Amino acid sequence: MDLDPVIHAPARLRIMVALAALPSGDQVSFPRLQEELGMTAGNLSTHARKLEDAGYITQEKTFLKRTPATYLSLTDIGRAALASYRATLSQILGGSS
16 A cells, blocks of 8 residues: 555645646646645646656646746546545555544
């Protein structure tokens, strides 16, 4: 019964939970997520990259007029990984008094 080390890092867990709150298929802009989580751009970017490398999130880079914009969303694999993480955590905590 091991917790997923990719999700277990506090910053990455916060990102996953924030994205899981969105309806499936929805996305959030990088600045909005950064503001909601109170993270620096560099910190969010670093942790988002690890989640993206694991296949848990996608980052869509686009342009609004001529300004670059990045949108993040949770993948189906990410939703399943978070559900598994929650189940494992519940099993671990269920055995404690």
